[in-house]
Amino acid sequence: MTETGAQLFARLDARRCLTDIEAHLFPEDCGPRHGEVVELHGLEGTGKTELLYHLLCRCVLPVEAGGMGVEVVFVDSDYSLDMLRLVTILENRLAAGLSTGRPEAGSSGVCPEEAALRSCLSRLLVVHCGSSSQLLLTLHYLDTSLSSRPGLSLLLIDSISAFYWLDRCGGGESVARQEDKLTKDYRITVFATSHAIRRNYKNVASSSSSSSSSSSSPYSEYEQPYLCRPWQRLVTHRLLCSRGMAGANMASATCADKHSKKQSFNVRCTSSSSSSRGTKAHKSSSFYVTDGGVVFV
Amino acid sequence: MVVLREGMCPGLDEDVVRDLLEDLVASDTEELAQKCSVSYKALLAIRRVLLAQHTAFPVSGLDLYEELVSSTAILSTSIPSLDKLLDSGLYTGEITELSGAPGTGKSQVCFATATHTAHRLKQSVIYIDTTGGLSATRLLQMLQVQTDETGEQTEALQRIRVFRVFDIFSLLDCLHGLRCGGLQQASLGGGSVKAVILDSVSAIISPTLGGKQNEGMSLMMQVAGTLKTIAKDFNVAVLVTNHMTRGPGGEPQAGLGLSWSHVPRTRLLLERSDGAGPLLGSKRTATLVKSSRRPCHIKAEFDFNRGSRPEEGLLGGVRVRDGSDP
Numbered sequence: 025m026t027e028t029g030a031q032l033f034a035r036l037d038a039r040r041c042l043t044d045i046e047a048h049l050f051p052e053d054c055g056p057r058h059g060e061v062v063e064l065h066g067l068e069g070t071g072k073t074e075l076l077y078h079l080l081c082r083c084v085l086p087v088e089a090g091g092m093g094v095e096v097v098f099v100d101s102d103y104s105l106d107m108l109r110l111v112t113i114l115e116n117r118l119a120a121g122l123s124t125g126r127p128e129a130g131s132s133g134v135c136p137e138e139a140a141l142r143s144c145l146s147r148l149l150v151v152h153c154g155s156s157s158q159l160l161l162t163l164h165y166l167d168t169s170l171s172s173r174p175g176l177s178l179l180l181i182d183s184i185s186a187f188y189w190l191d192r193c194g195g196g197e198s199v200a201r202q203e204d205k206l207t208k209d210y211r212i213t214v215f216a217t218s219h220a221i222r223r224n225y226k227n228v229a230s231s232s233s234s235s236s237s238s239s240s241s242p243y244s245e246y247e248q249p250y251l252c253r254p255w256q257r258l259v260t261h262r263l264l265c266s267r268g269m270a271g272a273n274m275a276s277a278t279c280a281d282k283h284s285k286k287q288s289f290n291v292r293c294t295s296s297s298s299s300s301r302g303t304k305a306h307k308s309s310s311f312y313v314t315d316g317g318v319v320f321v
Numbered sequence: 322m323v324v325l326r327e328g329m330c331p332g333l334d335e336d337v338v339r340d341l342l343e344d345l346v347a348s349d350t351e352e353l354a355q356k357c358s359v360s361y362k363a364l365l366a367i368r369r370v371l372l373a374q375h376t377a378f379p380v381s382g383l384d385l386y387e388e389l390v391s392s393t394a395i396l397s398t399s400i401p402s403l404d405k406l407l408d409s410g411l412y413t414g415e416i417t418e419l420s421g422a423p424g425t426g427k428s429q430v431c432f433a434t435a436t437h438t439a440h441r442l443k444q445s446v447i448y449i450d451t452t453g454g455l456s457a458t459r460l461l462q463m464l465q466v467q468t469d470e471t472g473e474q475t476e477a478l479q480r481i482r483v484f485r486v487f488d489i490f491s492l493l494d495c496l497h498g499l500r501c502g503g504l505q506q507a508s509l510g511g512g513s514v515k516a517v518i519l520d521s522v523s524a525i526i527s528p529t530l531g532g533k534q535n536e537g538m539s540l541m542m543q544v545a546g547t548l549k550t551i552a553k554d555f556n557v558a559v560l561v562t563n564h565m566t567r568g569p570g571g572e573p574q575a576g577l578g579l580s581w582s583h584v585p586r587t588r589l590l591l592e593r594s595d596g597a598g599p600l601l602g603s604k605r606t607a608t609l610v611k612s613s614r615r616p617c618h619i620k621a622e623f624d625f626n627r628g629s630r631p632e633e634g635l636l637g638g639v640r641v642r643d644g645s646d647p
Contacts, residue, residue, distance in 0.1 A: 026633050068582040084382075097379070102549070103549040103552070104586070107386050107389045108389065108393070108614075109613050110382075111386060144379070145385075145386050146381055148382030149380070149381060149382065150379065150381075150382055151377045153377050153381075154546065154550060157375075158376065161342075161343070161346060161375045162377050163371055164346050164372055168369075169379065232359075304502075313616075
């Protein structure tokens with residue numbers, strides 16, 4: 025198929041760039057550009073899904089409520105999407121964003137908050153996948169929906185590692201290939217979570233002999249990527265999530281002194297995007313979770 | 322015209338057909354058209370039909386939310402302090418896990434939930450017993466505390482369907498059976514199935530793990546996947562129990578390793594309270610370890626009254642202490 029330059033431009037330019045999706049997360053000038061892939065990696069309960077909700081809300085919220093008003097596809101291969109939680113966050117954000125804004129929208133019968141919430145939710149497309157082949161075929165299928173809806177600019181996958189144990193031998197390569205195609209063709213930004221499910225035993229053995237070195241880097245034990253090589257090549261940003269400090273004692277210490285009784289989470293971002301010219305940029309940030317979602321400190 | 326169908330010849334099983342399908346979809350359509358001299362248009366049409374048949378259907382978030390609001394139910398565990406900890410109970414569509422050392426009351430909570438759902442809410446319960454630990458006498462005892470009428474007790478017991486499975490393959494069989502129509506069948510006898518209780522998941526999975534086997538992990542994730550699908554598709558609450566291990570620092574941890582730890586949405590850690598009575602401490606502490614709704618690490622205390630003293634234990638032999646935050 026051929027297209028003219030004007031058509032190409034029209035196809036690609038409509039998509040909103042998500043570089044400024046969350047300034048707290050990424051290093052300076054290293055936000056995810058068009059067609060880049062961000063991987064969120066961490067143990068259970070380290071706020072990966074919560075971060076996804078945060079990004080999701082930021083995208084679907086209207087501009088006047090501090091969002092970006094773009095459409096999002098959420099591929100849920102883990103059955104982890106909790107709509108009630110998402111709606112709670114959206115409601116909180118909407119209330120905070122709109123209370124300062126216009127006085128009354130005056131839509132017939134429906135209260136404005138409800139209408140705003142509905143319009144937010146209609147910008148979200150959810151796909152449930154039950155097996156890796158279904159995931160692959162669904163990604164192929166997204167081709168068509170992406171080309172017909174220029175507002176779609178973010179693809180969230182929770183989680184890419186869900187079928188790791190089910191098809192270990194060589195699985196996942198074709199998924200990575202298709203994702204590659206999607207990002208190139210449609211300049212969509214992908215956020216995917218992967219669970220830390222393999223312990224790096226070599227590292228554990230060495231850290232037990234020298235405990236001082238291990239405490240300095242709480243991530244190292246689970247940091248090693250285990251998904252296939254094409255996927256690793258694809259990922260331009262890696263966000264490593266962890267909870268509080270290393271141990272439970274540190275967590276309680278942070279609880280006591282700063283924000284009383286709030287569990288804090290840490291995120292470390294490693295970017296190797298084209299803009300940083302080969303060198304890797306790092307940034308660490310931390311956040312805590314409230315009823316209204318993620319709050320960065 | 323030959324139809325490519327699984328079972329046509331011995332080598333052509335379901336997996337091979339699926340692989341062929343994946344390859345066909347993933348291949349470059351233009352190249353394929355040249356190779357097998359089929360028109361590009363026809364191939365595109367085939368591809369579209371195949372995709373339409375085999376992909377998951379995208380749902381708008383709005384529809385999902387509306388469906389959820391109309392269908393979500395919260396099942397009480399009949400223990401108020403636990404309910405408070407769980408944000409008013411077990412949510413349908415989710416997997417909740419109870420983990421704890423032996424004798425910390427995991428099964429008792431399961432019994433209490435089952436009887437409460439069957440008797441008070443008049444809904445069916447599926448109880449998958451993998452340890453042989455389900456005691457009908459105890460269920461009856463709990464029911465007797467709630468009602469004196471034998472008719473009601475029988476009715477409630479009839480709503481609890483028990484499956485006994487002792488290895489992972491029969492568990493998978495059982496779950497697949499439930500998924501393909503078993504759940505509707507079970508719900509015919511009054512009240513739909515609202516809870517699936519699996520006591521215990523670790524007893525059945527841990528023998529397959531260990532060493533360098535990947536098959537065990539794969540089986541475990543299959544169980545997890547099926548449980549999740551059942552929870553979502555049929556909108557039931559799934560309650561599983563798990564054993565407890567100690568982490569490297571000696572802190573209590575749920576069993577079955579890292580991969581499983583991502584599976585349940587909510588996890589409670591049950592422990593015996595220290596300083597209990599000399600014979601058997603009946604006080605238990607529950608800690609919320611994982612939750613997407615409430616802050617983690619809040620604790621609640623509850624009390625098992627093992628003896629049958631109906632004049633005190635209004636709640637099926639489970640006496641309640643007020644929950645207290647740490």
